[in-house]
Amino acid sequence: MKFFDFHVHSAFSGGESSLEELASMAKKLGYKGICFTAYPLSKNEEEILKAEIERVKKAIGIEIWLGYEARNLKELKKLTKRRKEFDVLLVRGGDIRLNRAACETPEVDILTHPEFQRQDPGLDHVGIKLAAKNRVAIEINFREILFSTKRTRSLILKNIAQNVRLAKKYKAPIIICSGAISHWELRAPECLISMACQLGLELKEAKDALSKVPQEIIKLIKERKSKDWVMPGVKVVK
């Protein structure tokens, strides 16, 4: 089974580790590919990052994608317009309006931690239904659980479990990511799968969240890069 981690921050986006350190640790742990998530960069920085990704991909021998994480509605609009220029579009959850906008946008691949810094889960049944319709994956962020304690952790676990319950009911895709900002925060696929099992997923569903759902996103990346692709759901048929 191939496992992928689609939410990893490097030194380019407020992380602590270089691309090389992250990629080699991911390979050691048994991942087939990872997605480096960055916040919108200037053109120069983006070119440097893309060149670095190509170099590391060849040096380490692991699949690497470039993802952008939108932090507000403005960034989401901008990134949606230039969707073809990068691989994965993530939206940083937490704000109710942004969570809802992410679920309504078919260009978005992943809504990261919708319950981030909130007392509630951040998504209702309407949002989850929209996410299911637009194939926006709801993320289970392991870093949030890892670095919280006691009351905060129990609240986060409760909120994630509710999102998982609703996502299962409405068949919205669920994805598990480490959310690591350092290579020491990456976790083995088995640890992520086991944690997802504690949050209400069956073993098969948990495995799919780390393998099948990322592979669906990879398939979309390939489709989007082809010349026939126009917009989500529309392509030229010859």
Added chain:
Amino acid sequence: MNVKKRLKVLIPTLREKERYIAFQIISEEPISYSDLEAALWNTMLEFFGEYGVSKTSVWLIKNLYDQKKQIGVIKCNHKSVAQVIACLGLISRLGESRVVFKILKVSGTIKGLRLNQFKNTKIKNNEVMNYPADTS
């Protein structure tokens, strides 16, 4: 009355079904057994509580811990493999050193783990997740 000091060994059908989890620690500095044991118990008690941990029958096997290769074995019952592995993921520091746990294999017997095969660090990871999920 002549009472024996030791309990009789339970017959196999009455014994709890056990699983052995082999793991490797990737760390900045060498990790001692006592640090590992303390971290495992603290994390499990913090996450599942005393009652939850009592249901897992977890035990870190001392004589199977290899400090050079940093490979160890945890014993637990067959229903709580996922709980124990999830807890291993929650350990981010052992002493002063940052750590990442790599799960090598899960088996019903120590012999089945075939620990000798992990002499070289090249390990296939895919067969690990075939343990039964705890749906309770």
